[in-house]
Amino acid sequence: MSHTHPPSRGTAHRGRPTIHVAARLALLGQTVQAALHGRDLPALCLRLPDEGVPWARSLVRPDDLVLLLDDVDGPGDLRRARERVATCPARCIVLTSAPTGMVWVALMSSGAEAVLSAQISLDDLVETIEHVLAGDEVVDPQRRASMVQEWEDITSQFEEMAGRLSRLSPRELDVLERVSHGESAAEIADSLGVALTTVRSHIKAGRNKLGVSSQLAAAAILRRRPDIEGVAPVATGGKA
Incomplete structure (x- = not known):
């Protein structure tokens, strides 16, 4: 973990920020929600918005944290996941079973605070969540800038x-x-x-x-x- 900075998208004004668990499969979201509750991290399950549909800003505030669970299984899924991250009004951590590489770079360049393997341990997930809630940079800024540039290069090449x-x-x-x-x-x-x-x-x-x-x-x-x-x-x- 790197140096501490002010929260990247605003400071909480209504007590502790809310953690939202957003998953395509309700059972998966509920499982993660229960695991976080067991670590004294209350969380709410949130329905994923359909493609092209905005997040419910009445529910998700800038100081909140959205835990997005998405396998990103194919180009269409990647496009939708990037859109959800880019338009999310809150800070966003993505858990995915997609291998490291282009998918992770794409999601980081879309504004994710972190992209994590779906196989991550609960201890490491909780640690990452706590750092993000505290306003810490969990990805080195130079590494993030490098991934943004890499995605721009990929986009240019693919276009x-x-x-x-x-x-x-x-x-x-x-x-x-x-x-x-x-x-x-x-x-x-x-x-x-x-x-x-x-x-x-x-x-x-x-x-x-x-x-x-x-x-x-x-x-x-x-x-x-x-x-x-x-x-x-x-x-x-x-x-x-």
Whole structure:
């Protein structure tokens, strides 16, 4: 833990800040709520707002703490989790089963006080909560700044890739998706009922639009498509 600072989002004016446990699964939220009660940390269960729906500001105040439980299982979940963190009127700690890496960086860059593994011990969770409530920085400011910059770099890279993917025709996208799944040109031609030369033509055109010189590089981009679309949605354009 690093140096103590004033609370990041306001000082409590109504007694002890409220801890809210927000989870998609009510039973999970209730389990965490009970565990916190057992450590003299009273908490309330809070319904997660739907995508695009704001938090209930009449319930969640700036000096409160929201414990957001989210597996972040896929690009759509990441987009929603980032939105919830960014729009949360209170301080926010995220507990997730997602592996460390892009998801954690994305959530920290959205304003989370901390991102923790869902496997964290109760002792460590309580310690983190108490530090956040006290106004402590639980993530080194330089590390936080580094993660924000890393997310900006990822976003820029994915937006560029999304732009390239949007140039693909539906047929080129289909063919390259099949290539990324390990199908050979001959297998694709047989499956689509077209000539082998046609498939190779689609592969070459797709490579050129993606700005890569090999099938392997094109396949690598297509395998990242779900992550790319979670950050920068792709709208495929041209005709087949």
